[in-house]
Amino acid sequence: xxxxxxxxxxxxxRTIGRDVSFALMSGEVLCVLGPNGGGKTTLFRTLLGLLEPxxxxxxxxxxxxxxxxxxxxxxxIGYVPQGHTAYFAFTVREFVLMGxxxxxxAFSTPGRxxxxxxxxxxxxLGIAHLAEQPVTEIxxxxxxxxxxxxxxxxxxxxxxxxxxxxxxxxxxxVRVLERIGALARSGIAILFSSHDPDHAFLCAQRALLLSxxxxxxxxxxxDVIRPDTLERMYRVSVQVLxxxxxxxxxxxxxxx
Amino acid sequence: xxxxxxxxAGGALIALTALAFAVGRYPxxxxxxxxxxxxxxxxxxVETVVMQVRGPRVLGALLVGAGLAAAGTAYQGMFxxxxxxxxxxxxxxxxxxGAVLGIFLSQEIFIIQLFAFAGGLAAVGLVYWIGSRLRxxxxxxxxxxxxxxxxxxxxxxxxxxxxxxxxxxxxPAITYWLLGSLAAISPKDIGYSLPLVLVGLxxxxxxxxxxxxxxxxxxxxxxxxxxxxxxxxxxxxxxxxMTASAVAISGIIGWVGLLIPHAARMLVGPDFGRLLPLAMLxxxxxxxxxxxxxxxxxxxxxxxxVLTALIGTPFFLxxxxxxRRTW
Numbered sequence: 001x002x003x004x005x006x007x008x009x010x011x012x013x014r015t016i017g018r019d020v021s022f023a024l025m026s027g028e029v030l031c032v033l034g035p036n037g038g039g040k041t042t043l044f045r046t047l048l049g050l051l052e053p054x055x056x057x058x059x060x061x062x063x064x065x066x067x068x069x070x071x072x073x074x075x076x077i078g079y080v081p082q083g084h085t086a087y088f089a090f091t092v093r094e095f096v097l098m099g100x101x102x103x104x105x106a107f108s109t110p111g112r113x114x115x116x117x118x119x120x121x122x123x124x125l126g127i128a129h130l131a132e133q134p135v136t137e138i139x140x141x142x143x144x145x146x147x148x149x150x151x152x153x154x155x156x157x158x159x160x161x162x163x164x165x166x167x168x169x170x171x172x173x174v175r176v177l178e179r180i181g182a183l184a185r186s187g188i189a190i191l192f193s194s195h196d197p198d199h200a201f202l203c204a205q206r207a208l209l210l211s212x213x214x215x216x217x218x219x220x221x222x223d224v225i226r227p228d229t230l231e232r233m234y235r236v237s238v239q240v241l242x243x244x245x246x247x248x249x250x251x252x253x254x255x256x
Numbered sequence: 257x258x259x260x261x262x263x264x265a266g267g268a269l270i271a272l273t274a275l276a277f278a279v280g281r282y283p284x285x286x287x288x289x290x291x292x293x294x295x296x297x298x299x300x301x302v303e304t305v306v307m308q309v310r311g312p313r314v315l316g317a318l319l320v321g322a323g324l325a326a327a328g329t330a331y332q333g334m335f336x337x338x339x340x341x342x343x344x345x346x347x348x349x350x351x352x353x354g355a356v357l358g359i360f361l362s363q364e365i366f367i368i369q370l371f372a373f374a375g376g377l378a379a380v381g382l383v384y385w386i387g388s389r390l391r392x393x394x395x396x397x398x399x400x401x402x403x404x405x406x407x408x409x410x411x412x413x414x415x416x417x418x419x420x421x422x423x424x425x426x427x428p429a430i431t432y433w434l435l436g437s438l439a440a441i442s443p444k445d446i447g448y449s450l451p452l453v454l455v456g457l458x459x460x461x462x463x464x465x466x467x468x469x470x471x472x473x474x475x476x477x478x479x480x481x482x483x484x485x486x487x488x489x490x491x492x493x494x495x496x497x498m499t500a501s502a503v504a505i506s507g508i509i510g511w512v513g514l515l516i517p518h519a520a521r522m523l524v525g526p527d528f529g530r531l532l533p534l535a536m537l538x539x540x541x542x543x544x545x546x547x548x549x550x551x552x553x554x555x556x557x558x559x560x561x562v563l564t565a566l567i568g569t570p571f572f573l574x575x576x577x578x579x580r581r582t583w
Binding site: 045048049050069070071073074075077078079081084085087088089090091094098099101102104106107108109110134150154 | 333336337338462463464465466468469471472473475476478479480481482483521525526527529
């Protein structure tokens with residue numbers, strides 16, 4: 001589905017990461033973990049074609065990303081950015097409908113089918129009751145859910161979520177993670193970043209540890225999320241504890 | 257329910273148009289206007305007043321009002337900035353500089369239009385380019401301040417042309433035209449401006465859905481499949497063409513392009529497809545009302561730009577005080 005080879009990325013004139021290689025299959029969830037400033041957002045923006053790669057190659061469904069037009073990318077990859085600045089008071093319904101743009105002709109407006117897709121996206125995240133609220137007047141967490149709904153309305157094959165749980169309360173975090181799992185089971189590839197290693201244990205098949213713009217390790221969460229790798233990335237001591245039922249959880253290391 | 261604002265604005269527009277034909281130094285009764293419209297005979301005086309004197313002026317007010325409101329709606333949406341308008345972005349002044357240059361070179365109305373368009377486009381291009389390079393500042397303010405500064409610069413270029421212009425033939429024409437007036441609009445002016453306004457309007461109507469996405473942060477709009485640079489360039493060209501066509505026949509009439517999009521947005525929300533038609537109806541009605549008032553309240557005519565400024569300035573300050581919560 002997605003294949004990055006020896007990718008170097010950064011802003012114009014400043015490379016912040018290099019040698020990033022990984023592949024992502026349909027139905028797979030890959031969680032990117034890394035410290036603030038480690039390059040997660042920049043990597044995602046590069047994978048979406050929003051920033052020019054500084055080297056290497058990105059392929060989507062076997063097609064080179066740079067040969068795809070914006071609309072073609074948008075029909076394949078949905079993007080949930082980290083937070084959203086709302087300038088105008090569009091209703092949540094209108095906002096989510098914008099996800100349909102890539103499926104519309106340049107001069108068309110959304111039709112009945114588009115409205116149905118948007119409504120289903122709202123319902124699947126439990127925010128259908130917000131449909132007529134202006135996006136400028138809902139809470140940050142609700143707006144985050146609206147962003148996810150908008151990306152779902154895109155009906156993408158790959159969903160890229162940049163810290164989708166960052167501004168959510170505990171219940172909504174769990175809801176979004178469950179939603180991620182359900183989407184993957186329906187065949188969508190999912191790439192998301194998080195600050196909480198437990199999220200990788202909860203719903204990802206693989207975790208990618210990104211530190212200082214390089215891949216520290218990539219593999220099954222229980223293999224790569226270890227006290228030594230977390231300590232190297234975050235420079236704090238951490239313990240990884242097994243739970244009954246095969247799960248794991250991370251806790252800060254206790255120093256008596 | 258959704259149709260109410262449009263019906264109200266449309267009704268007001270029709271009533272105002274009838275009123276505008278009726279009132280003035282030579283009053284015409286509504287029944288005489290009705291007779292003329294339905295093709296019954298009326299006195300030649302009435303026909304001259306309605307068709308030759310008030311007709312082009314009323315049409316001009318509708319055209320300029322609707323054009324400036326549409327341009328303002330587009331600029332505010334695509335620059336994600338509710339504080340901008342054709343005049344604040346320097347487009348009006350740029351177009352005016354082009355037009356003044358045309359008058360200075362004794363050109364035809366068509367060439368004057370062309371110069372106005374080029375001037376407006378250059379101004380908005382310069383403002384956007386500088387504004388987007390002023391990083392680390394509030395982007396809303398950066399764009400507004402750049403527009404004001406560039407507008408001032410272009411204004412001094414206009415002053416230079418006035419200084420150089422022939423004081424007996426050209427200077428009075430330039431000065432009078434710069435004041436902003438609908439009094440001198442001829443049927444020929446309308447004939448040149450109307451098609452250009454339509455050329456600017458059609459792409460905006462066709463792209464009304466995509467226009468909404470320009471109100472999102474650039475990354476998001478692009479990730480949703482919009483080539484933002486191309487779309488923004490196209491819409492800037494359209495809005496600037498509309499502004500320039502309006503400015504070329506009426507001079508600079510400020511505030512319409514700021515005031516009206518806000519009023520429309522308060523009524524129907526920010527969706528461009530619903531916003532644009534209402535803004536045009538309101539803009540046409542507003543400028544017609546202002547112009548009719550300007551030629552009837554006193555024995556001498558008041559330039560309409562004076563009245564729009566009296567209404568617009570406090571409105572802008574009020575918006576500014578509200579900061580960024582309500583739009």
